[in-house]
Amino acid sequence: MEQILVTGALGQIGSDLVDALRQKYGTANVLSTDIRNNLDDPNYAMLDILNKQRFREVMGDHKITQVYHLAAILSANGEWNPAKTWNVNFNAFLSLLELSNEMSIDKVFFPATIAVHGPTTPKTNTPQYTDLSPETVYGISKVSCELWANYYHKRYGLDVRSLRYPGVIGWKALPHGGTTDYAVEIFHAALKGEHYTCFLDADTRLPMMYIDDAIRATIELMDAPADQLTVRTSYNLAAMSFTPAEIAAKIQERLPNFTIDYQADFRQAIAATWSESIDDSLARKDWNWAHQYNLDNLVDEMLHQLVTNKIVTHV
Numbered sequence: 001m002e003q004i005l006v007t008g009a010l011g012q013i014g015s016d017l018v019d020a021l022r023q024k025y026g027t028a029n030v031l032s033t034d035i036r037n038n039l040d041d042p043n044y045a046m047l048d049i050l051n052k053q054r055f056r057e058v059m060g061d062h063k064i065t066q067v068y069h070l071a072a073i074l075s076a077n078g079e080w081n082p083a084k085t086w087n088v089n090f091n092a093f094l095s096l097l098e099l100s101n102e103m104s105i106d107k108v109f110f111p112a113t114i115a116v117h118g119p120t121t122p123k124t125n126t127p128q129y130t131d132l133s134p135e136t137v138y139g140i141s142k143v144s145c146e147l148w149a150n151y152y153h154k155r156y157g158l159d160v161r162s163l164r165y166p167g168v169i170g171w172k173a174l175p176h177g178g179t180t181d182y183a184v185e186i187f188h189a190a191l192k193g194e195h196y197t198c199f200l201d202a203d204t205r206l207p208m209m210y211i212d213d214a215i216r217a218t219i220e221l222m223d224a225p226a227d228q229l230t231v232r233t234s235y236n237l238a239a240m241s242f243t244p245a246e247i248a249a250k251i252q253e254r255l256p257n258f259t260i261d262y263q264a265d266f267r268q269a270i271a272a273t274w275s276e277s278i279d280d281s282l283a284r285k286d287w288n289w290a291h292q293y294n295l296d297n298l299v300d301e302m303l304h305q306l307v308t309n310k311i312v313t314h315v
């Protein structure tokens, strides 16, 4: 039986990924970890990924065979402390690669991001292989992780797999510190009957994905036969692209009283360097990736789940 370790498990994606992995492998076989404490979780350990000795102990004590490495500082927050962001996002990942090799870990997953793109990357239908010159420390750290993942695979045969997630939209946990956070916050405001001020311009088009698709993509990639995978940096991955004005209009079709205005802050400059749409044909070809959610069913699902699960009280 696999013994799985998830880092950064209390974050937006970790909250959903741990549930999905536990459904597949059983709670006892999926160890959730994060830098904060979580007394509610029966299979949880506190782990600061910067503490390599502790990382080794946790992996050894739990006889870990697979690692899903989510812990990171995201794009917008990363700009407040670039050196710390590099340390958490890159140096800790390098430690994980070293430990995984040393401890003969079967498979490692880490998410890269559309933030690996920069101002010189083609903006539409961005190819898998293209110029990656990001201008945020987050993007720089993730491109570096991609290259080191590829290096460890080629040099040591370590089975590292990765996806470049678009902006991920889910209902279980609020995102924080990312450039696409508006696309979750907007639902909370709309259901509470509040006006929403968006921190990106109305026409800022970005690639996005519903959380269920992102989680399914992660598990399908990890389940794919190794010899089918031709990309060992990180796969482009896509579902839909939209602007703040377009998602606001879809919400207004369902909640006509919802109002929005736009006051761009520093995150607009970050978003302006990213792609608008992604060519993920290699993911579709190599391991049969197919998204299920478009903008309409994403909006329906978000409103439904936030209300049904009482995350937000609909006024």
Ligand SMILES: NC(=O)c1ccc[n+]([C@@H]2O[C@H](COP(=O)([O-])OP(=O)(O)OC[C@H]3O[C@@H](n4cnc5c(N)ncnc54)[C@H](O)[C@@H]3O)[C@@H](O)[C@H]2O)c1
Pocket (backbone or CB within 6 Å): 007, 008, 009, 010, 011, 012, 013, 014, 033, 034, 035, 036, 047, 048, 049, 050, 069, 070, 071, 072, 073, 074, 088, 111, 112, 113, 114, 164, 165, 166, 167, 168, 169, 175, 176, 177, 178, 180
């Ligand atoms: N959410 C998105 O839209 C998105 C898009 C692209 C890529 N990603 C990637 O997915 C991963 C998860 O993203 P998320 O949205 O869940 O982020 P998040 O900020 O919600 O969660 C990150 C988690 O990492 C933990 N963490 C931070 N520093 C740590 C440390 N030193 N040791 C241990 N844990 C630490 C935090 O406590 C947090 O719970 C990240 O690697 C991120 O780069 C996310």
